[in-house]
Amino acid sequence: MFTCAHCDAQHLKWSGRCTQCQKWGTLLEESSGRSAKASLSDVAAAELVGFGDATANATRFSCGVSEWDRVLEGGLVPGHVALLSGEPGIGKSTLIAHLASGFAPHGEVFYVAGEESPAQLKMRFERLKAPHAHIKLITDTHVEAVVAAAAAHRPALLMVDSIQSLSTFEHDGAAGGPTHLRAATAQLVALAKQTDIPVIIVGQVTKDGSVAGPKLLEHMVDTVLEFRGDTRHHYRLLRATKHRFGSTHEVGVFEMTQDGLVGIANPSDVFLDHHESAPGTAITCTLEGARAFLVEVQALVNPSSYGTPVRRANGFSTNRLQMLLAILEKHGKISFAGQDVFVNVVGGMTLREPSTDLAVCAALVSSRTEKALLEKTVLYGEVGLGGEVRTAPQEKRRAAEAKRLGFPNVVSAKDTPNVRALVERMRPQELPLRVAKLEISK
Structure with a gap:
C-alpha cells in the first residue's frame, strides 16, 4: 500500500x-510489518464506567485575554485540546505568547518551541512586555519527549508551536507529513485526557485557508479556532468552528499594535472611526457569531477607460457584486454599462452574510447618482434575484446595536420591499414630503 x-x-x-x-x-x-492479530479469547474485556462514577470538573481557566475567553465562553477546561490555525504572519505566535503570559495565576506553562530558538522567544516576550518567569521552553521536537516531560512535571498548560514541527519515532520521514501530524496529535490528545492538562496546538493553513494536514486533526481535538484578518490592516478576528464545551456563536476581535494584540470590546466604534457621509458610502450591520458590528461599505462607480469595465471588490465577494449589479440593472432600472465598479469594506472586514446586500446596493446607487445617503442611517437586508429585499435574521439585535451607536434611521425589508423602491427613494425629485428613514442629503 x-x-x-x-x-x-x-x-x-x-x-x-x-x-x-x-x-x-x-x-x-507503508511498512509491511504488522503485529499478529490476537484472538478474541486473548483480549481482556474493556472496563465499563457509568456516569455516576465520572466526576465532572466544570472549572474553567481564564487565560488573561478577554477576547479569547469570550470565544471559549470562560476559558479552557481541564484536559482541553484546542487547535489554533491561521495564515503566516497573522499573529498566531503573538496570541499564544499573550495566553502563556496570562496563564501565570494557574501555574507553570510549557512552551514547545519548534520554530524558534529560546533567544528569539525571549525577544518576543520582552517586546510584548509579557511576564515569562513561569514559562518553561521545550526545544525537543519529538512528541514522545514532549509528552514524557509534561507527564513528569504536570504543567498547568502545554502549548505547541507548531504541530507541523513535531515528529514521532513511530514513523520515518520528515516532520509535517500526514502520518507524523496524526501520530503527534493523537499522543497530545491522550496526554490531555489522562492528565487533565490543557493543550493549545498551533497549526498552519493551506492556500485555501483550511488547516494543513489530514482533516482528521480537526476531529481529534476539542476546539478548532480560526485566527484571520488582512495583514494589511490591524484588525484580527478569532472564531471557533468547533467547540465541544460551548457554542461557536462568539467571535473575538483584536487589534495588532506595537505592544502586541489588544482586545476590542466595541468593534463598531473602531470600524466606524472617521466615518463621514459621502456619495458611495453606506453603513450596514453584520453579525459575526453573536456579536453585531456596524461596518462602512464604500463603492466607486466611474466611467471605464477600457472596452471591458472593471469589477473589483475588497472584503466582499466579487461574484456576489456581479449579481447585485445585474439585479440593479434589471429591476432597479439603473445602468452600470461602461462603468468601472469598485467596492471596499473599511477596516479589513470581510462581509460574508447576504444581509449586507442592501447596503452594497445603496452604496452603488449613491455613487452612480453622486448623491449621499442621509447621515446616521443603517441598511441591512438580503437582495434576491427577483429584486426583492428579504428580512435579515435577528433584526432586533441589529437595530439595538445601531441605536446604541447613535444611528436612529434603519432601512430594511419592512420599508424597502425591493430594489426598485430603494432606487426610487434615492431620487431627490421623487422623495416624499414626510421624513423617511432613507433620504438624500442636499
Whole structure:
C-alpha cells in the first residue's frame, strides 16, 4: 500500500503523481510489518464506567485575554485540546505568547518551541512586555519527549508551536507529513485526557485557508479556532468552528499594535472611526457569531477607460457584486454599462452574510447618482434575484446595536420591499414630503 505524504490518500500501486491532490513524488510505501492479530479469547474485556462514577470538573481557566475567553465562553477546561490555525504572519505566535503570559495565576506553562530558538522567544516576550518567569521552553521536537516531560512535571498548560514541527519515532520521514501530524496529535490528545492538562496546538493553513494536514486533526481535538484578518490592516478576528464545551456563536476581535494584540470590546466604534457621509458610502450591520458590528461599505462607480469595465471588490465577494449589479440593472432600472465598479469594506472586514446586500446596493446607487445617503442611517437586508429585499435574521439585535451607536434611521425589508423602491427613494425629485428613514442629503 502506498500513501501520499501530502493528502494521506492511499493507492494500491506506486505512481509518480497522486491522483487526489495532483502532487508529484509524494507516494511512499507503508511498512509491511504488522503485529499478529490476537484472538478474541486473548483480549481482556474493556472496563465499563457509568456516569455516576465520572466526576465532572466544570472549572474553567481564564487565560488573561478577554477576547479569547469570550470565544471559549470562560476559558479552557481541564484536559482541553484546542487547535489554533491561521495564515503566516497573522499573529498566531503573538496570541499564544499573550495566553502563556496570562496563564501565570494557574501555574507553570510549557512552551514547545519548534520554530524558534529560546533567544528569539525571549525577544518576543520582552517586546510584548509579557511576564515569562513561569514559562518553561521545550526545544525537543519529538512528541514522545514532549509528552514524557509534561507527564513528569504536570504543567498547568502545554502549548505547541507548531504541530507541523513535531515528529514521532513511530514513523520515518520528515516532520509535517500526514502520518507524523496524526501520530503527534493523537499522543497530545491522550496526554490531555489522562492528565487533565490543557493543550493549545498551533497549526498552519493551506492556500485555501483550511488547516494543513489530514482533516482528521480537526476531529481529534476539542476546539478548532480560526485566527484571520488582512495583514494589511490591524484588525484580527478569532472564531471557533468547533467547540465541544460551548457554542461557536462568539467571535473575538483584536487589534495588532506595537505592544502586541489588544482586545476590542466595541468593534463598531473602531470600524466606524472617521466615518463621514459621502456619495458611495453606506453603513450596514453584520453579525459575526453573536456579536453585531456596524461596518462602512464604500463603492466607486466611474466611467471605464477600457472596452471591458472593471469589477473589483475588497472584503466582499466579487461574484456576489456581479449579481447585485445585474439585479440593479434589471429591476432597479439603473445602468452600470461602461462603468468601472469598485467596492471596499473599511477596516479589513470581510462581509460574508447576504444581509449586507442592501447596503452594497445603496452604496452603488449613491455613487452612480453622486448623491449621499442621509447621515446616521443603517441598511441591512438580503437582495434576491427577483429584486426583492428579504428580512435579515435577528433584526432586533441589529437595530439595538445601531441605536446604541447613535444611528436612529434603519432601512430594511419592512420599508424597502425591493430594489426598485430603494432606487426610487434615492431620487431627490421623487422623495416624499414626510421624513423617511432613507433620504438624500442636499
